[in-house]
Amino acid sequence: MPRPTPPRPTLRLLHTSDIHLTDHPASAEGLVAAVDVALAHRVDVVLIAGDLFDHPRVGEPATHAALQQLARLTQPTVVIPGNHDQLDEQSPYHRVDLRQAGPHVVFAGEPEGRHVVFDELALDVWARGIADHTPRHRPLAGYDQPTAGYWNVVVTHGHFVPDGEASDRSSRITRSELAALGCDYVALGHWHHFVDVSVDGVAAFYSGSPSEPPDRNPTVSVVTLEEPSGARVERVGIAPRTLRRSG
Numbered sequence: 001m002p003r004p005t006p007p008r009p010t011l012r013l014l015h016t017s018d019i020h021l022t023d024h025p026a027s028a029e030g031l032v033a034a035v036d037v038a039l040a041h042r043v044d045v046v047l048i049a050g051d052l053f054d055h056p057r058v059g060e061p062a063t064h065a066a067l068q069q070l071a072r073l074t075q076p077t078v079v080i081p082g083n084h085d086q087l088d089e090q091s092p093y094h095r096v097d098l099r100q101a102g103p104h105v106v107f108a109g110e111p112e113g114r115h116v117v118f119d120e121l122a123l124d125v126w127a128r129g130i131a132d133h134t135p136r137h138r139p140l141a142g143y144d145q146p147t148a149g150y151w152n153v154v155v156t157h158g159h160f161v162p163d164g165e166a167s168d169r170s171s172r173i174t175r176s177e178l179a180a181l182g183c184d185y186v187a188l189g190h191w192h193h194f195v196d197v198s199v200d201g202v203a204a205f206y207s208g209s210p211s212e213p214p215d216r217n218p219t220v221s222v223v224t225l226e227e228p229s230g231a232r233v234e235r236v237g238i239a240p241r242t243l244r245r246s247g
Contacts, residue, residue: 005149007227008122014038015221017049017157017189018209020084021062027054028065030211033238034220035069041222041236044075044121049189049207050082050129050157056090063096070101077105078116080129082157082189083171087111087131108155113142117150124150126183130157133170140177151225152183157190160197160206178204185223185231194219194235203231210238 016034021027031052038046053062070077079098081087087109098105106116106127113128124147128139139158146152158171171190178186179200186204188197193216194208208219218238225231 011225012043013223014043014046015187015207018051020054022054023059023061031069034210035072046077047155047187048079049155049187050080051084053085053092058092067101079107080127083133122150125153127155137171153185155187
């Protein structure tokens with residue numbers, strides 16, 4: 001008789017994206033707020049689903065702000081490149097090593113995607129960012145089967161397109177692609193507002209951006225993974241400050 005599979009531990013994730021750091025000091029407020037939420041909710045893992053930086057020309061003020069805020073965290077933190085900071089020849093990630101913030105930070109920049117596995121949490125994160133933001137790039141291409149006995153999470157960056165809708169948008173993600181994943185949660189970046197695009201039992205959400213102005217409802221998401229219900233997603237609003245996007 002096969003041995004029963006032990007239940008997966010309850011986990012709490014902070015999902016954020018589209019922070020868009022520039023060299024203007026005010027642009028860091030969204031990242032500060034996201035880190036504040038992660039600490040207040042005592043999350044187990046932080047996921048930054050692309051566009052940490054606003055453009056490839058950011059300088060030392062932006063990279064310093066990123067390292068300073070990521071260093072406030074101690075839990076595993078997975079960062080992928082988005083379309084604004086894609087991993088091409090001009091990418092800011094050639095000038096900054098996010099591991100300088102601490103060994104808890106993992107930059108998943110492999111163009112084909114990679115698994116980041118946290119055995120102590122029974123968590124497998126498949127992370128794929130953008131190296132070529134064009135219509136031929138499909139963010140979910142290359143994902144393989146979920147890992148048995150683990151929470152399986154996908155983090156990527158792209159534009160959701162419903163099945164049957166004609167689109168020539170770059171980095172497209174379709175409903176059928178999401179449904180085929182069979183994972184527990186998909187952390188999406190690219191849209192700056194909170195959107196539920198879940199399908200067929202696969203929980204998939206855009207977290208929204210913490211760097212939007214107050215009148216555009218800046219948000220992050222706190223995701224609880226719990227047996228037997230799966231993913232429960234809480235939209236957490238960012239308290240009004242002087243938040244504003246630059247660039």
